[in-house]
Amino acid sequence: MNCTEFQEILPEVFEAGRTAEQAAHLKSCPRCSGLLADLDLIAREARQLQELAEPSPRCERCCSRPSPIP
Amino acid sequence: MTDAKKLQGDKLSEADAIERAKQGDAEAFQLLYNLHKRRVYSLCLRMTANTAEAEDLTQEAFLQLFRKIATFRGESAFSTWLHRMAVNVVLMQLRKKSLPVVPLDETLESEEEAPKKELGAQDPVLASSIDRLRLQRAVDALPPGYRRIFVLHDVEGYEHNEIAAMVGCSIGNSKSQLHKARMKLRESLKTSRAEKATKPW
Numbered sequence: 599m600n601c602t603e604f605q606e607i608l609p610e611v612f613e614a615g616r617t618a619e620q621a622a623h624l625k626s627c628p629r630c631s632g633l634l635a636d637l638d639l640i641a642r643e644a645r646q647l648q649e650l651a652e653p654s655p656r657c658e659r660c661c662s663r664p665s666p667i668p
Numbered sequence: 669m670t671d672a673k674k675l676q677g678d679k680l681s682e683a684d685a686i687e688r689a690k691q692g693d694a695e696a697f698q699l700l701y702n703l704h705k706r707r708v709y710s711l712c713l714r715m716t717a718n719t720a721e722a723e724d725l726t727q728e729a730f731l732q733l734f735r736k737i738a739t740f741r742g743e744s745a746f747s748t749w750l751h752r753m754a755v756n757v758v759l760m761q762l763r764k765k766s767l768p769v770v771p772l773d774e775t776l777e778s779e780e781e782a783p784k785k786e787l788g789a790q791d792p793v794l795a796s797s798i799d800r801l802r803l804q805r806a807v808d809a810l811p812p813g814y815r816r817i818f819v820l821h822d823v824e825g826y827e828h829n830e831i832a833a834m835v836g837c838s839i840g841n842s843k844s845q846l847h848k849a850r851m852k853l854r855e856s857l858k859t860s861r862a863e864k865a866t867k868p869w
Contacts, residue, residue: 636794
């Protein structure tokens with residue numbers, strides 16, 4: 599397996615795990631192992647974006663007491 | 669003592685508030701709003717990267733809740749049910765704007781949008797480039813289709829089969845778009861780090 603082939607199946611590696619062939623390529627290829635580590639880091643760090651934001655008071659006035667449907 | 673204070677003083681449970689809100693109890697609805705407003709607004713903000721639009725969509729989501737709360741059966745957690753409602757409100761709005769939720773043909777994306785193929789040298793220090801603010805900016809700068817899938821999967825935790833059903837794409841497309849979003853973010857974060865290194869002020 600070469601780098602092009604590995605990077606084409608990267609989306610599946612995240613979902614389904616890696617095969618023996620893919621694992622062997624990662625072991626021998628610092629580029630692809632570095633890429634995988636970077637993408638994994640981004641996916642994990644994304645969770646910190648769950649931090650909650652506060653809507654403005656304008657939004658509060660409209661949202662909390664909806665008018666009944668006529 | 670007003671009913672509102674009585675409700676708060678008695679520490680009305682969310683379950684009680686839901687049942688009362690189903691009967692049209694405005695104070696109970698207010699309580700539900702206070703409990704969930706930040707999560708709904710944050711979701712809308714992450715998916716649109718626009719505060720005004722996010723506020724409008726938050727209003728729409730709670731209006732939907734007001735209309736549909738009587739249909740909540742408790743088969744899932746209320747927060748999950750409301751969250752899914754908010755996601756659908758955002759996606760529906762984006763469809764109305766004729767914004768492609770996910771590019772139908774991946775080969776049609778512009779060169780500017782497509783992430784570069786990675787066959788270059790390894791950058792071992794991406795970890796030092798990622799802080800919440802920089803990552804948020806990079807996410808906000810993503811093409812809208814990539815951002816939507818990235819937010820739904822990596823931030824909000826939806827699975828690809830769920831995303832595919834909500835967005836109206838295939839599971840394979842969802843995986844592909846997510847991968848491209850992450851590649852694009854990696855590019856952005858490395859670029860911003862390089863720019864920072866050349867302009868320390």
